[in-house]
Amino acid sequence: MGKPTISDVARLAGVSTATVSRALTGSLPVREHVKEQVQAAADSLGYAANSIARALRQERTTNVGMIVPDLSNPFFTLLVEGVEHRLQDLQISLLLCSSHGDVTIEAERLRSLQRSQVEVVLISPTHEFESAHALKTIARTVPLIQIDQFADGVETDWVGLDDALAMRTLIQHVVERGARTAAYIGGSATDSSARSRLDAARAECLRQGVALDEQNVLLGSVTIAGGEAASQRLSESGALPDVVICGADVIAYGVLQGFDRLGIKVPADVMVTGFDDIAFSALTRLSLTTIRQPIDAIAEAAVSVVQNLMGDAPPRPPHRSVLQPELIVRDSTNRVA
């Protein structure tokens, strides 16, 4: 015996399935006592409407998909949490996927979400260029919202941070603390936010007179291990710069740990900065100066676009929501100029 269907309820309540549907969803008025009878029948059978059947008929679901590159990075999980929380209020379910930084998996997950008839896809594309093709293809049938990162030439809504302003603020801060030379450790420059932060760092260093030697630009994976490896390479390559600018907090954690192992003192020997301000950055052995991303505001902006796209508002051109960064000064740059 499978799950009860609307016909079972209809039979028990002695009405037609149409009436049951109307009574339970309230789509059309039903006489009070009939409604009660239907409700009672539904309750006694433990009936729960089959959303699959409903979705097929209505040609719409209440699902949205989300694809992030990495769930071990708290930045993305906080983003997921913020989005999920707000979607709940809108009675929307979240199909969550991780691309594990792999464009093939990413493309595969996009197809899967497309088949699932999600109403919107929220995505932080893993590769600025290689992600573009799959994104463009999907964007023809499903509205896309890009978050934080974006893929080259894919014209969709976007929500993210003003990286240029963030880097300007950050570099100004370390210049005030006496930095004249810098190194940059970031994600491989194939993801758009890694590249955009690196570009911004380069530009600002140039403008503010900080030497950022190309051989001190180290790109790798956005993980603690990636940061630690980079700090190692940096220390082997000769004189340390005044400051190591990291493209993400998790990278900076690895750098702090690496320097600690090597006996290099932060901030005395070298300053270190992060980017994201995830919760643990205040707790590290040496607390981290970083750029705070307004993750909750990002989630809120993204969901408000979702709402827009799922409502029956007229289509509108893609919109970029650029949010403001905030500099958080802590011990890792605590040095007098």
Added chain:
Amino acid sequence: MGKPTISDVARLAGVSTATVSRALTGSLPVREHVKEQVQAAADSLGYAANSIARALRQERTTNVGMIVPDLSNPFFTLLVEGVEHRLQDLQISLLLCSSHGDVTIEAERLRSLQRSQVEVVLISPTHEFESAHALKTIARTVPLIQIDQFADGVETDWVGLDDALAMRTLIQHVVERGARTAAYIGGSATDSSARSRLDAARAECLRQGVALDEQNVLLGSVTIAGGEAASQRLSESGALPDVVICGADVIAYGVLQGFDRLGIKVPADVMVTGFDDIAFSALTRLSLTTIRQPIDAIAEAAVSVVQNLMGDAPPRPPHRSVLQPELIVRDSTNRVA
């Protein structure tokens, strides 16, 4: 013009919808040149099968649901990541929900997953007793797997840690380091793993001769802030114990931070231990002695149960997979006895 359907493909390829279905899914043989024609037609239209329609007809989906209490705790996000990764390999999609520690939301999400016709629900129930009713109700129609925590009297599969063994190992360690008195800071004892760890801690303290005064048992929220608040209360209540045992790493982070602010030295004045071993525990101001949860093994065990439930294996009685803890000794208990 909506998305192309199987009829569009059939018309273009000059065959029936049945043949298209068989050609694309491979459910029955189709002549080679016909198959190619169908494939070509599908490609040229950008056809992607509607999983909603398929699910309705087959009376099964390829979705599983997962409900965790808190996505800001890395323990749960790592669990989600491990599960998601493995489900991908099985071509299964994940509907992720957070209950935000609220049994009402939890019950609501369970209903929603039930309506979505998920094949299995993975859940870490938020409340040992109050979650039970909703869980029991849902369990009648959808197979449930409980992870880490469990709800009272709900007989389903379960995957989690041997808390008793973990506490025994941990307390033995701190006894060796000279602990004679202890405090316990954990989640409010309404979630089963909080209670089971507390019970285990009480029992082991008793057995190993460590005084765990009831007024030194502080229960609150499993967050950094919760830990910090508890450390405050503890320091105000008089003499510090030899060791503060925390029910989760994030709590311990807050405790470390709280003691740091109060000028209390760890491990000299008091030792601190965590539970989970999330990645940041090696990086905190003072690295944390903790119990490592084999998160990946937990995810693997859970997904293997999923596979079991979704395959056509005969039903079998609920099974409890109890995994082994590992003690990780770091600086927060680094003291000679």
Added chain:
DNA sequence: GAGAACAATGTAATCGATTACAGACAGAAT
């Protein structure tokens, strides 16, 4: 060359809801 066995394909029923359309009934207006 008749009949059996099999492979490939088509026709139409099916999954469980929603909803267009039609009908029944009550009360109001003329």
Added chain:
DNA sequence: ATTCTGTCTGTAATCGATTACATTGTTCTC
């Protein structure tokens, strides 16, 4: 009394796939 209006309810079509069953054509056997 008749028509009209509005409210409720029922019948059956519908969404897009899969699949039971029927049909066609082919190959094989004797």
